[in-house]
Amino acid sequence: MFKSYIAAGVAAAAVLGAAGSALAGRDLDAVKSRGQLICGTNTGVAGFALQDSQGKWVGLDVDVCRAVAAALFGDPEKVKYVPLTAQQRFTALQSGEVDVLARVTTYTLTRDTALGLDFTAVNYYDGQGFMVSKKLGVKSAKELNGATVCVQPGTTTELNLADYFRANKMSFKPVVIEKLEEVRAAFFAGRCDVYTTDASGLYSTRAANAPNPDDYVVLPEIISKEPLAPAVRHGDNQFADVVRWTQYAMLEAEEYGITSKNVDEMLKSENPTIKRILGVTPGMGKALGVDEKWAYNIVKQVGNYGESFERNVGMGSPLKIDRGLNKLWTQGGLQYGMPIR
Numbered sequence: 001m002f003k004s005y006i007a008a009g010v011a012a013a014a015v016l017g018a019a020g021s022a023l024a025g026r027d028l029d030a031v032k033s034r035g036q037l038i039c040g041t042n043t044g045v046a047g048f049a050l051q052d053s054q055g056k057w058v059g060l061d062v063d064v065c066r067a068v069a070a071a072l073f074g075d076p077e078k079v080k081y082v083p084l085t086a087q088q089r090f091t092a093l094q095s096g097e098v099d100v101l102a103r104v105t106t107y108t109l110t111r112d113t114a115l116g117l118d119f120t121a122v123n124y125y126d127g128q129g130f131m132v133s134k135k136l137g138v139k140s141a142k143e144l145n146g147a148t149v150c151v152q153p154g155t156t157t158e159l160n161l162a163d164y165f166r167a168n169k170m171s172f173k174p175v176v177i178e179k180l181e182e183v184r185a186a187f188f189a190g191r192c193d194v195y196t197t198d199a200s201g202l203y204s205t206r207a208a209n210a211p212n213p214d215d216y217v218v219l220p221e222i223i224s225k226e227p228l229a230p231a232v233r234h235g236d237n238q239f240a241d242v243v244r245w246t247q248y249a250m251l252e253a254e255e256y257g258i259t260s261k262n263v264d265e266m267l268k269s270e271n272p273t274i275k276r277i278l279g280v281t282p283g284m285g286k287a288l289g290v291d292e293k294w295a296y297n298i299v300k301q302v303g304n305y306g307e308s309f310e311r312n313v314g315m316g317s318p319l320k321i322d323r324g325l326n327k328l329w330t331q332g333g334l335q336y337g338m339p340i341r
């Protein structure tokens with residue numbers, strides 16, 4: 001009984017080894033031989049992806065790119081960022097201009113299928129909201145009948161907006177503007193009564209771009225589900241695995257109390273799960289086709305999910321967004337890292 005268990009384990013390991021190399025796909029190979037990850041981001045949403053005064057990209061989505069580079073190269077700086085509007089983003093990924101899209105992109109059926117993409121793991125559970133000037137005196141989205149609404153094209157936002165007004169038998173006048181600075185400028189100049197996008201984007205725009213943030217209010221209605229996830233194109237399962245497990249590693253690290261500050265101490269942990277995550281017990285890196293220190297490097301160089309969240313969009317940032325749905329599952333949220341074993 002014991003013997004056959006071992007034999008089965010060895011056979012499984014042999015298959016794993018063979019599959020590991022057979023699945024090394026063209027995208028992962030290309031990224032590795034280039035020595036740099038090309039990451040599609042948005043054009044400047046504070047908290048998610050924005051260049052600071054030194055020209056360095058920072059944000060929750062940027063941390064996805066940095067973490068993948070840490071896993072692949074042991075260096076989060078080995079990333080080139082390509083800013084993309086909502087309308088440009090899918091073509092850029094499909095054509096190979098970028099390797100991965102980490103750009104507040106909602107995981108939907110048609111994007112996952114007809115567009116030929118694979119979403120990895122949700123890095124921010126969001127929902128669409130509305131922002132108005134306090135001067136309007138509006139307290140609920142149900143009072144927006146006849147409003148002029150600023151919206152970016154090529155987004156789920158545009159589609160949900162139409163659904164919501166139709167469902168509530170209200171009319172609206174869309175002002176559709178592709179460029180982010182222009183849609184913001186139009187709203188703040190009063191060309192639209194309402195600006196609609198993902199709630200995170202509203203908080204970001206209000207905190208970072210409003211002439212006076214206190215003049216604007218985000219209405220209480222959240223009208224959609226916007227699970228924001230990094231995406232890769234179809235065709236390289238192993239590369240998709242690296243992006244997906246990079247995010248799970250950040251979540252698992254948070255769940256097991258591993259932080260950028262204590263990760264070196266944690267190398268001495270006796271906890272078998274922590275030993276596997278950090279590569280003290282080898283095997284996970286090999287299975288994924290990366291260095292055994294992949295998750296150690298992610299946590300040391302970028303941080304766990306909670307650290308990234310708080311620094312970029314949470315209480316350690318100007319946005320001060322509550323973790324809400326993005327709490328770990330152990331705290332009543334939806335963020336759930338798959339087991340690293």
Ligand SMILES: N[C@@H](CCC(=O)N[C@@H](CS)C(=O)NCC(=O)O)C(=O)O
Pocket residue numbers: 041042043044045084085086103104105106152154155156157178179180197198200201202226228
């Ligand atoms: N999550 C929605 C909306 C994504 C989106 O494009 N949001 C806007 C507002 S936050 C944005 O990121 N704009 C940045 C840009 O155009 O660079 C989607 O996937 O369609």
